[in-house]
Amino acid sequence: MAGLRRRAVLGAGLATGVGSALAGCTTAEAPPAAAARQPAAFDPESWDSVRAQFSLDPGIAHFAAFVLAAHPAPVRAAIETHRAGLDTDTHAYLNQGVQREEEVREAAAGYLGANPAEIALTDSTTMGMGLLCGGMRLRAGQEVLTTEHDFFGTHEALRLLAERTGAPVRRVRLYDDPAAATEADMVARLRAGIGPATRLVVVTWVHSSTGVRLPIKAMSTALAEANANRDPADQALLVVDGVHGFAAVDTTVTELGCDFLTAGTHKWLFGPRGTGLLWGRAWAAVAPVIPSFSGAESPGREATPGGYHSFEHRWAAKEAFEFHKAIGRDRIAARIQEQATRLKEGLAGISSVRLVTPKDPAVSAGLVMCSINGMSPNQAVQRLRSEHRIDASVTPYAEPLVRFGPSIVTTPEQVDAVVRAVAALR
Template sequence: MNNRRSFFKKSAAISLGAFGAHSLFNTLHAKEFKMAESLLNGEDGSPEDYWSVIQEAYTASKSDILILNNGGVSPSPTAVQVALERYNLTAAQGPSYYMWRIMDKGREPLRQRLAGLAGVDADEVAINRNATEALNTVIFGMPLQKGDEVIGTTLDYPNMMHAWNQRKLRDGIVYKQLVFDFPIENDDTIVKAYEQAITPKTKVIHITHIINWVGQIMPVRKISQMAHKHGIEVIVDGAHSFGLLDFKIPDLECDYFGTSLHKFLSAPLGTGMMWIKKDKIAKIFPLSGSEHPQSTDIRKFETLGTRSFCIEQAIGEAINFQEAIGSKRKEERVHFLKHYWGSQAIKIPGVRLHTSLKPEYSCAIAGVTVDGLTPQELDRALFKDFKIHTTAMVYKNVSCVRVTPHVYTSLADLDHLLEALDSIARKV
């Protein structure tokens, strides 16, 4: 009898997961976060006192290397790591039971929480593995015909460009790509470029909310408004914006949105979300076969076969973490970090920034170069001599090293980056 009580108690705890009073966030972080709030708002505290508590919640803040490639993928805070480990350990005791009959029950509460974070109806949200899967589902599921035109840019994410080129090859659509030289600090310049590319055959505009190569924030809402005046649908790649910028999806006025949750939301690797405006769901065919492919049910896009529900359920703790900080505060902090190092870096002789420092045009990501060095050489020097992990971005008209801090990045970390850039520039 005691074993049965223990079993049902354990099963209930798993199904509630991050949404019960005993969530791992509440257990591991809530008390410290509450104390940090008092430091932030009190006379005796400072912003850095608050953010030091957030930094401590990430094991990555104690890494042997300084991680400044959070634009690629972000580490998770302790609560998310522990949640994933516990789900995995439980599932290992009987995967077909715990995954399919217990953890699977957590998807609908998770859908509700993601919808709340995104500001949309839960019946418009599908949970998947990343932005590529979300956006490819829309791209390949749209009923486009030969001769229909799609407008994107040469600096959209490669997987999305590959998908459009595949539709071009397979279906004969026309895929136009605009060329921008970023940074651009004028929304009208960007909107006008899209509008001038429109013809009577244009059906879709594809927008990358934050350009992953150099961090330019695109004026999505203005482009969407312009596109809709011409009867054109808008797809938004929000891989780098969701969980970072303070917005709700309806603010963008787009029709489709896809994101990776393992970037700035700090959810487990291999988690993503797709949003489709309710009246558009029926016409989008699922990427994976569904019994009812023209259904209005967003869940038709979740027929992915066996996958890890453990990873999926741990997203809940990342949402708890995000909401405890607050989206506005998080955006402001990460922009502050970018501005902190960027505004000082440009004062170093030979160091150049390739991203706007203004908050309306960039947030976390910034591109940097040192005169006399290729991006690959600078990237290697930063890691070899200073154990700073960045990434070289050489593509089309972009040639720089991408630097991306996160909330767990300290000012001391960025001071180390500045010392490294200064030292490297002096040696060239």
């Protein structure tokens, strides 16, 4: 039943996607768009079929696919359709633009369990964080709390916020040894960092330095307790860089309980490169930074940067959400977790390897980091690529580590090949 339902959903999604793009062709104002490339026959129940939707080189095991997405067939087809429409009669094709943008918001809202009106469309996680920190209204005396583990883009956005507002930004350390990180300890350390003047708490859902996943729900509960007797204008708001949990972990923003979440849709979702979103439920706290082209019709639209964009990519994000939904958010998260667990168990059994990411799936997601004795991460990654056709990455942090990201484009058999290849590195 589930399979039939998913197939039906996908069929409907693809039909709607192509249909809405082509719908414009039938009106006087809209130009004909070239036919989209037909996606290969797709069975969302089959992981082989899912992988076959990508043009990725099958001779390489793609364990760094989360860095920047390759486009699956429905996304490529939608991009081609929109590109052809824009190239054929640009001005007329734009007539459907507002409608297409709303369809992206609705698809994103369905994924997030959110209201479409609360979603701003961005180009990346970094843009969402920049819009938020650039527009956050802070009163004199209010301060910001973040952690030592965040992405450099977040720390830079907060440095600029401090420069603009004068608000102090403090950092807490949530764990000393990532492999031993626990939910209770991380929540306790964050709670201890919250002061009476803390207005903003900025964290990263899954650390791209260590693979540790934060217990966002428990952290939002801790904030709610701290906020209980505060005036709404003084309450601490929880801001999450969600990029490595988004489309990798099976949950919604309602379940997470945070106030804002920024994520690129061009990583684990395999959406169009150069797309992202910023969701929020406390928009009154933020002033727009880049002028919107939609006015104040909804907070999400008001926070969406105006100007003309690479629309063929932006509008095709809808098909990325539909592709993900057809496969199933739960199945994708389980597939990632299954492979990540297998990889961690394999790496932990190699005497020359130090596994950095916690084994516990409750405090980790798809990212798996390790170091290898007697070898720099760069050397290891180069040799995995040249000797074993395995693509991994090096973490861009003070302590560089070897990083793997099993996903829907990798397989458990490839995970085993990674373990054998790492064991063979001497």
